[in-house]
Amino acid sequence: MTQHATTPHANAPRANTPRAVSQQTVASDPAPAARPPQSSLGWWRDAVIYQIYVRSFADSDGDGIGDLPGVRQRLPYLTELGVDAVWLTPFYASPQADGGYDVSDYRAVDPRFGELSDARALVAEAHALGLRIILDLVPNHTSDQHPWFLRALAGDPEAQARYHFRDGRGEHGELPPNDWKSVFGGPAWTQVPGAPGRWYLHLFAPQQPDLNWQHPRVHEEFDSVLRFWLDMGVDGFRVDVAHGMVKAEGLPDVGARSQARMIGAQQLPFFDxxxxxxxxxxxxxxxxxxxxxxxxxxxxxxxxxxxxxxxVRPDELHQAFNFHFLKAGWDVGQLRKVIEESMAATTSVGAPTTWVLSNHDVVRHRTRLGSLARARAAALLMLALPGSVYLYQGEELGLPEVTELPDEARQDPAFFRAVSGVGDGQEGLRDGCRVPMPWETDGPSYGFGPAGSWLPQPADWRKLSVQAQTGDPLSTLELYRTALRLRKLLPGLGDSAMEWLQAPDGVLALSRPDLVCLLNTRDEPVDLAPPGELLLSSVPEESRDSMEAGAPAGQLRIPANSCTWWAA
Known part of the structure; x- marks a missing residue:
């Protein structure tokens, strides 16, 4: 019985045999900073980009926190996986009130994560391996420990003008200037210490004051920051809260009962x-x-x-995250609607569509969709769609959300605001998707580092580690590796045409050049005429022979909650 990739017909590309992940230590001196070759059509249009949550990826020094040298040591794993680029979450100098998204110095590496030389070495090593590096830019807000904000708190009016300082409402200014709520819950305003009646705006934690992008000095500063990292050789930036930097004139009230539930559903005076x-x-x-x-x-x-x-119009950014796809349920109607709307919108401006199932701010899709079988199927659907794909570290291992973390281990500021009764922000769930990667079957942190990890890993994660799954044709890791190889070998995948095919209720069928993708969202198998030779199945033990068993003549039995790829 064949496993993930069945034997394709003579004209179909053949997937390579999975190889073991390299565990060798990277040399201390960086490789030459040879850049990956330029793309005539734009490498990002069909790229597979892997998100690394730096503090949870690999720990090189045993302090329990992932770091840049750790990332560098694990780059060969990413080339083996088959991705094109790496997006790194913030590693800048920061008090870490919100996982590094509160930046105190945009041109320095936080000592927890290494030194500036480690960033240079990482970029050079990635380029030598053919990987591109995308950094996280945080332009909506700074840390409250940023020199600008410290000067503002000290009463410097020019520094205050770079943020949103306002007088409060009420007889003595005791009420916030408006009714805006923080994304993390509670008011989006905090009173200035020692200045009764004076408030500052923070759409996230109080330690993250929002910048005023009407001030020319803010523009100048971030142009300089971008140039600093571009001069080092980075390949781009993921712009955090790209929709939030400009606020409506006069900062008007929203008047909504639960603004957190409105985010992404309608235009707000502080977003979009x-x-x-x-x-x-x-x-x-x-x-x-x-x-x-x-x-x-x-x-x-x-x-x-x-x-x-x-x-993503031609004169703006190159990609935008497609959260509408991430939020779609396990339902053919929802999925097709989101795919059609997403592709129609981006095509209208000549941009590629991006697809993502998980990231560091949402419940992992294995848990969100209800099972590993659905998660594997959703991954194959995503990788078959036109455009660019984002993978979140650990999804290729089939990691679930960790839902039983002890309160004393949590560090998400949204959690603390929720348990204190401040509001209904992001519900304190983000720590569960940030638990450090398991690399090996043994050791105090399953290979994450030489000691423990900053968030506890479940005991059964040893079975989900890279070491445990490498070479196992039934594993989720080898499914991802095979799918990514096929994605490169099949010229019709990536940035090319797609059309829908007729299919029974509960089944999504789409055609790409040289490929047909079938997604069965039912909880039971469905019998269909085969659209070609089977290339890949998300159900590890399925082969064409097993699908023929029990099916009517001329048809195959497509497994429940599965996705299959067929050479057309």
Whole structure:
């Protein structure tokens, strides 16, 4: 019985045999900083980009926190997996009030993660291996320990003008200036210490004051920050809260009972304002001054696919995260609607569509969709769609959300605001998707580092480790490796045409050049006429022979909650 990849017909590309992941230590001196070759059509249009949550990927020094040298040591694993680029979450100097998204110095590496030389070595090593590096840019807010904000708190009016300081409402200014809520729950305003009646704005934690992008000095500073890292050789930036930098004139009230539930559902006076687009246009010009292959990626929540497409017009950023796809349920109608709307919107502006199932801010899709079988099937569907794909570290291992972390181990600021009764922000769930990677079957942190890990790993994760899954044809890791090899071998996958095929209820069928993809969302098998030779199945023990058993003549029995690829 064949496993993941069945024997293709003579004209179909053949997947290579999976190889073991390299565990060798990277040399101390960085390889020459040879850049990956330029792409005539834009490498990002069909790239597979792997997100690394730095503090949870690999720990090189035994302090329980992932770091840049650890990432560098594990780069061969990513080339073996078959990805094209790596997106690194913030490793800048930070008090770590929100996992590094509270930056105190945008040009320095936080000592927890290494030194500036480690960042240079990482970029050089990645380029030598053919990988591109995308950094996380955090332009909506700084840390409250940033020199600008410290000067603002000390009463410097010019420094205050770089943020949103306002007088409060009420007789003595005891009420916030408006009714805006923090994404993490509770008011989006905090009183200035020692200045009764004076408040500052923070759409996230109080330690993350929002910048005022109407101030020219803010623009100048971030142009300088981008150039600093581009000069080091990085290939682009994922722009955090790309939709939030500009606020509506006058900071008007929202008047909604639960603004947290409105994010992404409708335009708000602090999100998706038209003024953000001029910022992105200026950054596009800056990126292009370094050549055609440096990119900007918008983390943007917008109420419609059409509004999201505005962020990737030809003179703006190159990609925008497609959260509408991530939020779709295990339902053919929802999935088809999201895919159609997403592709129509991005095609209208000549941009590629991006697809993502998990990231560091949401419940892992294995848990969210209800089973590993559905997670594997969803991954094959995603990898068969036109455009670019984002993978979140550990999804290739089939990691579930860790739902039983002890309260004393949690570090998500949304959790502490929720348990203190402040509000209904992100519900404190984000620590569960940030538990460090299991690399080996033994050791105090399953190979994450020489000691423990900053969040406890479940005991059964040893069975999900890279070591345990490598070479096992039934494993989720080898499914991803095979799918990514096929994605490169099949010229019709990536940035090319797609059309829907007729299918029974509960089945999604789509055609790409040289490939047909079938997704069965039912909890029972369905009998269909085979669309070609079977290349790949998300159900590890299925082969064409096993699908023929019990099926009517001329048909195959497609397994429940599965996705299959067929050579057309």
């Amino acid at each position: 304002q038209d003024g953000v687009h001029e910022i992105h246009r200026s950054w596009r010009r800056l990126l292009e001054s370094y050549g055609p292959d440096r990119i900007g990626v918008a983390e943007a929540w917008a109420p419609t696919a059409e509004r999201l497409a505005l962020y």
